[in-house]
Amino acid sequence: MARAMYEYTKTVLQKVSFNTDLFCKELEKALSRLLPYEIDELTIWLKQFTANKPDLYVCLALVSK
Numbered sequence: 900m901a902r903a904m905y906e907y908t909k910t911v912l913q914k915v916s917f918n919t920d921l922f923c924k925e926l927e928k929a930l931s932r933l934l935p936y937e938i939d940e941l942t943i944w945l946k947q948f949t950a951n952k953p954d955l956y957v958c959l960a961l962v963s964k
Contacts (some may be wrong), residue, residue: 900950905937909944916948916955921933923958 908929915921927947930938942962947953 905933905940908933908941912945912948916952919954919957922955923961924960926958 908925911925912922912929920924922948929941933941945959949959
């Protein structure tokens with residue numbers, strides 16, 4: 900079940916990536932719901948996903964905390 904939440908989170912983040920504010924808000928929700936090891940995996944995925952999306956870099960600060 901927890902793995903499903905991780906995959907769902909990635910799907911949602913991809914869909915809202917057109918809007919920085921929505922992306923940050925959904926990322927905050929994800930960080931409060933995912934397990935610690937899933938957050939680590941999400942951090943790796945985020946770095947790859949945002950590599951060509953400089954407007955989303957501000958949201959990466961949320962996972963650095």
